[in-house]
Amino acid sequence: MAFQNIKVAIIGAGTIGLSFAALHLMKNPNCTVTLYDTRPDLKEYMEAKLPQFLVDADVKECTSRVSTTVSMAEAVADANIVQEQGPENACFKRKAWSRIELDAPRDALFWSSTSGIPASEQSMDMEDQTRLVVVHPYNPPHIMPLLEVVPSPSTSQGVIDRTLEYWRSLGRVPVLIRKECTGFVANRLAFALFREACSLVAQGMVGVEDLDAVVQASMGPRWAVAGPFKSYHAGGGEGGLGSFMDKIGGTVQECWNASDEDVKAGGIVVGKKWQEDICRQTEEAYGVVDTAERDLKTKAVLEAVSR
Amino acid sequence: MAFQNIKVAIIGAGTIGLSFAALHLMKNPNCTVTLYDTRPDLKEYMEAKLPQFLVDADVKECTSRVSTTVSMAEAVADANIVQEQGPENACFKRKAWSRIELDAPRDALFWSSTSGIPASEQSMDMEDQTRLVVVHPYNPPHIMPLLEVVPSPSTSQGVIDRTLEYWRSLGRVPVLIRKECTGFVANRLAFALFREACSLVAQGMVGVEDLDAVVQASMGPRWAVAGPFKSYHAGGGEGGLGSFMDKIGGTVQECWNASDEDVKAGGIVVGKKWQEDICRQTEEAYGVVDTAERDLKTKAVLEAVSR
Numbered sequence: 001m002a003f004q005n006i007k008v009a010i011i012g013a014g015t016i017g018l019s020f021a022a023l024h025l026m027k028n029p030n031c032t033v034t035l036y037d038t039r040p041d042l043k044e045y046m047e048a049k050l051p052q053f054l055v056d057a058d059v060k061e062c063t064s065r066v067s068t069t070v071s072m073a074e075a076v077a078d079a080n081i082v083q084e085q086g087p088e089n090a091c092f093k094r095k096a097w098s099r100i101e102l103d104a105p106r107d108a109l110f111w112s113s114t115s116g117i118p119a120s121e122q123s124m125d126m127e128d129q130t131r132l133v134v135v136h137p138y139n140p141p142h143i144m145p146l147l148e149v150v151p152s153p154s155t156s157q158g159v160i161d162r163t164l165e166y167w168r169s170l171g172r173v174p175v176l177i178r179k180e181c182t183g184f185v186a187n188r189l190a191f192a193l194f195r196e197a198c199s200l201v202a203q204g205m206v207g208v209e210d211l212d213a214v215v216q217a218s219m220g221p222r223w224a225v226a227g228p229f230k231s232y233h234a235g236g237g238e239g240g241l242g243s244f245m246d247k248i249g250g251t252v253q254e255c256w257n258a259s260d261e262d263v264k265a266g267g268i269v270v271g272k273k274w275q276e277d278i279c280r281q282t283e284e285a286y287g288v289v290d291t292a293e294r295d296l297k298t299k300a301v302l303e304a305v306s307r
Numbered sequence: 308m309a310f311q312n313i314k315v316a317i318i319g320a321g322t323i324g325l326s327f328a329a330l331h332l333m334k335n336p337n338c339t340v341t342l343y344d345t346r347p348d349l350k351e352y353m354e355a356k357l358p359q360f361l362v363d364a365d366v367k368e369c370t371s372r373v374s375t376t377v378s379m380a381e382a383v384a385d386a387n388i389v390q391e392q393g394p395e396n397a398c399f400k401r402k403a404w405s406r407i408e409l410d411a412p413r414d415a416l417f418w419s420s421t422s423g424i425p426a427s428e429q430s431m432d433m434e435d436q437t438r439l440v441v442v443h444p445y446n447p448p449h450i451m452p453l454l455e456v457v458p459s460p461s462t463s464q465g466v467i468d469r470t471l472e473y474w475r476s477l478g479r480v481p482v483l484i485r486k487e488c489t490g491f492v493a494n495r496l497a498f499a500l501f502r503e504a505c506s507l508v509a510q511g512m513v514g515v516e517d518l519d520a521v522v523q524a525s526m527g528p529r530w531a532v533a534g535p536f537k538s539y540h541a542g543g544g545e546g547g548l549g550s551f552m553d554k555i556g557g558t559v560q561e562c563w564n565a566s567d568e569d570v571k572a573g574g575i576v577v578g579k580k581w582q583e584d585i586c587r588q589t590e591e592a593y594g595v596v597d598t599a600e601r602d603l604k605t606k607a608v609l610e611a612v613s614r
Contacts, residue, residue: 116558138525139542146524173524175517183562185513186525189503191562193526194535196499206492210482212534217453217480218445218493219500220534221608223527226601227519228501233589234596235446242586245577251423253577255490255498270552270560279549282540289541294532297612301528304607 003166005030009079009104011072011096012086013037013046016113019140020083022053025062026142027170032065036075042068052292053142055299072096076104081166083135085113090121097132098125109162111135115187118180120152130156133163135174136184143295145173145302148184199262201281202274208281224305310473312337316386316411318379318403319393320344320353323420326447327390329360332369333449334477339372343382349375359599360449362606379403383411388473390442392420397428404439405432416469418442422494425487427459437463440470442481443491450602452480452609455491506569508588509581515588531612 008024010017013035021033035046046068051059069075076082082104086092093112100110110132112122123129134150141147147167151160160176167174177184183191197211206214222231229241236244245252266274315331317324320342328340342353353375358366376382383389389411393399400419407417417439419429430436441457448454454474458467467483474481484491490498504518513521529538536548543551552559573581 116561138529144525144529146521148521173520175513175521175524177513179510179512181507181510181512182565183558185507185518186521187558188507188562188566189500189518189522190526190535191559192503192566193496193500194539194559195563196496197535200488200492200495203486203488205486205488206482206484208536211492211496212537213480214453214455214482214493215496215530215534216532216612217482218451219497220527220530220532221605221612222445222451223522224531224608225523225527225604226596227522227527228497228504229515229585229589230519230593230596232501233593234598234601238595240586240593240595241589245582245586249577251490251494252498252501254423255495256502256575256577258489259495259499268563270556270563275552278536279547279552282536282548286537286540286547288545288547289533289537291541294541297532297614298528300611300614301531301608304611305523305528305604307604307607 003028003031003080003169006080007031007078008033008081008083009075010035011075011082011084011100013039013042013068014085016085016137016139016141017083018046018050019053019142020085020113020137021066022050022055022057022062023142023170023172025065026054026057027172032067034075034079035066035068036070036072037068038070040070042070053140055142055295072099073103076100076108079104079108081109081111083111083113088114088117090117093117093122094125097122098127101126101128101131109133109159109166111163113137116183118152119150119155120180123152123154129154131159133159134184135163135167136186138186140295143298143302145171146186147172147174148177148186149174150177150180150184152180195263195268196259198274198278199259199266199268201278202266202268203262207285208278209285212285221301224301310335310338310387310476313387314338314385315340315388315390316382317342318382318389318391318407320346320349320375321392323392323444323446323448324390325353325357326360326449327392327420327444328373329357329362329364329369330449330477330479332372333361333364334479339374341382341386342373342375343377343379344375345377347377349377360447362449362602379406380410383407383415386411386415388416388418390418390420395421395424397424400424400429401432404429405434408433408435408438416440416466416473418470420444423490425459426457426462427487430459430461436461438466440466441491442470442474443493445493447602450605450609452478453493454479454481455484455493456481457484457487457491459487502570502575503566505581505585506566506573506575508585509573509575510569514592515585516592519592528608531608 136148443455445451
């Protein structure tokens with residue numbers, strides 16, 4: 001294995017940073033992790049928080065492979081992978097990468113966890129813009145297998161290949177996104193459904209909790225097993241997706257037309273009046289969500305699919 | 308239990324009819340099912356096909372509670388529930404219900420499995436329009452827990468209540484949809500994501516198989532456990548969905564704007580050129596989908612969630 005005994009520098013020790021640190025430690029038994037953050041209590045904070053992310057793992061052994069530092073130069077000095085999840089701020093990231101480039105080894109992989117600032121923008125001040133690629137997780141990464149790998153037009157094929165290879169070797173699902181686009185792919189898909197959900201609730205078809213129940217009892221479990229194309233391809237029987245579209249296409253188009261009308265009429269635009277009502281309904285329905293329970297169930301679902 | 312020893316008449320023995328028959332037989336141990344269809348080989352057909360739907364059940368015992376008939380009047384004569392999945396044709400359904408109304412007991416529940424013809428339209432020729440309600444499954448109903456219960460404005464509260472109660476007593480997830488709307492709720496949500504999926508593939512962001520991988524490794528398993536509102540509510544931390552929208556709302560709106568542009572520019576309209584390419588890609592990726600394997604995995608996912 002090419003990725004054994006490697007050193008991972010985690011830049012930014014927020015929730016995503018700790019979750020990624022835990023993922024490397026749990027899935028890559030000989031790696032070491034250096035956690036960089038500017039907070040003065042970094043070591044105590046890490047010792048208190050990291051164990052929550054080390055699900056079903058030997059917490060003591062895993063934490064024995066972590067060190068902390070408040071010097072970014074020190075964190076990246078001998079790193080094989082530098083994984084950044086600092087503030088979602090283009091200036092911060094541009095500055096950080098141009099410094100990291102000077103301090104890290106020549107062949108270290110540079111990954112940003114950004115959900116929206118493309119590698120082409122982050123790498124603008126770098127000497128060698130071929131080195132940076134976005135690796136966008138679906139939160140939390142220590143549970144969810146997806147990693148959207150989004151290169152800039154300058155990212156080298158070698159960097160892309162080694163990035164995909166690393167994540168595959170850890171049993172994750174890295175997916176190469178071919179063009180830098182707003183929101184990448186996962187959020188674009190999820191937000192499209194979320195907009196329709198907001199529209200249907202705003203129109204009074206169904207409440208927030210019932211809408212969630214619809215999803216949890218239908219497309220959630222279905223799409224955990226087979227994504228939308230595979231599902232509708234199966235739904236078309238022998239003729240596949242083509243037959244599905246021949247038979248159901250009229251209904252699909254009617255639904256799309258109705259959605260367009262409703263979204264326009266209902267003003268489903270962020271910050272408008274519908275939002276307040278939906279936030280209130282959601283708060284009433286759920287209060288504080290037990291994310292530990294959610295993560296355990298999600299893990300069980302993923303295990304059920306992969307059996 | 309109010310629903311023990313009941314008689315269910317299944318009108319139309321296609322895939323959905325057989326799946327519903329199997330569901331009643333498996334989940335309601337003392338019920339009997341009468342299968343009505345016009346096909347002359349109905350008995351042999353049922354005996355050959357029904358066992359495929361009786362997953363993890365005593366096939367012999369279940370089939371011992373099924374009878375077949377080519378007379379609709381006979382099928383409904385002493386039924387407690389009449390469940391219709393005939394052709395998706397408003398004329399057929401209007402005629403069928405006005406006949407069933409004459410032949411079935413006064414207090415029988417009348418359910419249509421239609422995916423698009425509302426109860427208000429189907430019941431137009433009925434003497435008593437309060438009796439009919441749509442019970443729309445997510446296919447196949449013997450596996451998927453969701454049932455969208457969609458009354459017309461005339462449907463009586465008693466019919467709605469007994470319908471919900473029956474499905475809850477069988478451990479399913481009936482969800483009351485408050486207004487008759489195009490596509491009801493589940494398909495509206497799924498088709499909204501499907502449109503975005505088609506748009507992103509048509510733009511070359513990602514291929515069909517990789518898009519499915521994105522969904523299977525992220526929102527599929529997540530939404531199997533917690534629907535979109537609950538998920539984003541958790542994502543907002545202590546402030547819930549309101550905080551989520553405060554923090555991420557800008558990105559959400561940017562994604563919605565990008566979607567609108569792409570859907571318009573790409574002409575994501577059913578039957579246009581993009582469709583052919585996506586159908587071909589899907590066929591190449593999957594060939595014939597093993598739905599039995601898919602259903603077994605889906606069942607395991609549902610069990611993992613409910614544990």
